[in-house]
Amino acid sequence: MKATFALLSLFASSSGVLLAQAIPTLKTTDKKVQVSSTFYGFDERVQFSDLAKEEGKRLNVRMNATTSSELSGWKNPILIKVQTDSIQVSYRGAEYERVRITDGKDTVTVQVHYINLVPTFSEAYKAAHRKKALVAIPPVQELMHLSIALTPTGQKDRDMIHKSGPYYQKVMTRFAPYQNHAFIKKLDSMLAKSSDLYFNLVQDANAYDIQQGRIVDGTIYKTSGAIAPLLPLMQDFANTSKFPAFFAENEAYYQQSIARTKQLMPMEKMWQWIEKEYPNRYDCYKTVYSPLTGNNHSTRYYLTDDYQECIMFVCGSEVMDKNKADELTQQASLSGVVFTEIDHNYVNPMSDKHQKDINRVFGDRAKWAAKGGPADHYNGAYDVFNEYMTHALYCLYVRENYPKNVSETINKDRENLMVDHRKFIRFREFNQKLQELYSQRKQGQTAADLYPAMLQWSESLQ
Incomplete structure (x- = not known):
């Protein structure tokens, strides 16, 4: 200061x-x-x-x-x-x-x-990362997730940690003796006061690396400062628990997990489709996760004059371990995790051009969102509309890229999720209307061109 x-x-x-x-x-x-x-x-x-x-x-x-x-x-x-x-x-x-x-x-x-948090991308970095969709399990982020899993708050919370599977059991068995370490206690006290701190801790962890057993600043990304006061305790925990050795021992598993995650989240396929439908362009997408990541997902965007990068902090393929659906249905389902993150990069800028109409049409919140669910976190008309559009666009993507039986399953599941759980109460009609308009679009029209028609229909909806 x-x-x-x-x-x-x-x-x-x-x-x-x-x-x-x-x-x-x-x-x-x-x-x-x-x-x-x-x-x-x-x-x-x-x-x-x-x-x-x-x-x-x-x-x-x-x-x-x-x-x-x-x-x-x-x-x-x-x-x-x-x-x-x-x-x-x-x-x-x-x-x-x-x-x-x-x-x-x-x-x-x-x-x-x-x-x-604006990073400084070198010319060499930009050249090496343009047109790349990358997937990684960074060591310090794995250390952070592992530590959160050991806290009572992480155990109680339904969304922070994926608490099943052989890897989770291995982590809990290996690190249970260190649950009373000062770092775990401090981390728990902070998360107990604010569970939202999870996001800054996980995102900041991506800015660090481990070199010769030491947690060091990376050379690219800046941090919010959430981890900095914890670094001495975090380093002691890593040393005492021998985390660097554990990470090295599980390298083969991490590579296997990354390969499976790439199969179930075909980032290039989603990226190509959405940039056919919207005018915005990104240079690089990174999917960063831990096998322990639960349902808490977030995104950071880094935009400079000549380079645009997006990092998605999401779950990996482990969340599908118990899913008995066929391969294409699993892929379409898990793709929703990243698709509904990346499409904000395209939906939001287009919404900016229609914000006056969005504020008028979606200003009556009670018409579009009920209380008592995740919709409570979306305060303004702009945020509510964008959430409708991002999830409807995902359903449209599935319909255009997967067999009919897969599309019908995903659309039904997503509509139920949005209406019954998330409390976006008109999503079912909204989703079906977007697909109707897209099917009837004129030659050369894209999803981005349908905003005026969707807003006009939304305004007339009783």
């Missing part, structure tokens, strides 16, 4: 007057704190009393930037609002910007953390 900015920052109050002070303070008698940004598309509202109970009495707002355009976007303000006052915070060079809120008894802090 740059102390010059922390000691004296300029903020615009709701009255528009610039106030010079160490850390600005808002006074409230209300019970709610709102943190929002029209530009970034988020609107978080929390109870003041809940923040006052948190360790450190702090609400952290993480502003990760993995592209040059996201870095430029930091100049757009974030609104922090209470009942009678508000303040806008923008990036001015410091890693953190903070605002205090007090009700006269308790004081809490809203901390905006600006994290620059």
Whole structure:
């Protein structure tokens, strides 16, 4: 953190007057704190009393930037609002910007953390990776998943870890004696407070490597800082448990797993199809996973002026070990894991061109998403529409690339998942309408060209 900015920052109050002070303070008698940004598309509202109970009495707002355009976007303000006052915070060079809120008894802090994750790709790196779809099990990410599997929180959580199969049993048998190691205890305490920390831990692990038994910074990717404070304990755990030797002993299994994952997730096939349907182009896709990865999946995009790379942190073929379906059905099913990650690279930019209509048509959230499911995490009209479109596009991909019996099975399963479990309650009609319009498209039309028709139909849907 740059102390010059922390000691004296300029903020615009709701009255528009610039106030010079160490850390600005808002006074409230209300019970709610709102943190929002029209530009970034988020609107978080929390109870003041809940923040006052948190360790450190702090609400952290993480502003990760993995592209040059996201870095430029930091100049757009974030609104922090209470009942009678508000303040806008923008990036001015410091890693953190903070605002205090007090009700006269308790004081809490809203901390905006600006994290620059934009890598520097060398010309040699770009040349070596263009038009490549790569699959890997990196050692430090395997160490992180293995460690999470040993924590009580990892054991209780249904999505972090895939808890079945010979490899999982081998891990638990081999490393059970180290479950009380200080690193595992610290990791568990952090995950117990915020299960979402899983994503930063796993993604950051990809930026490290193991060389001669030492965990070292990689040469390409930057990190959010989630692992850095844990590195001494993590290194001691790796040494004590002899993790580097375990990883080397299982190299043959990892290669076998990677080969099977490539079979069941034909990345090149998906990549070629979607770039026929959308104008955006990517240079490289990386699928990074652990055989222990469960249902928690995420993506990081790295976009520069002349090179675009996407890394998907997903599960591997192990999740299909007990699946008794035929090979093509298994492939179409598991392909959905990566397809619904990569198609955001194409769906979202196209949605940007129709955002005004999307906000109007999908603004009535109750029409499109019920409460009590994963849909609760998609707050705005834009996010809800994109989730509809990405999964409908996956169903369209399956219909166009697999036999009818496979397509019918996948479409039915996906519709049930989206409606019954995820609570996107009109997905069944939406999905079938997209396929109808695609079948009736004019010569030369693509899926991207169907946005206006889909939005017009969605608006008329009762």
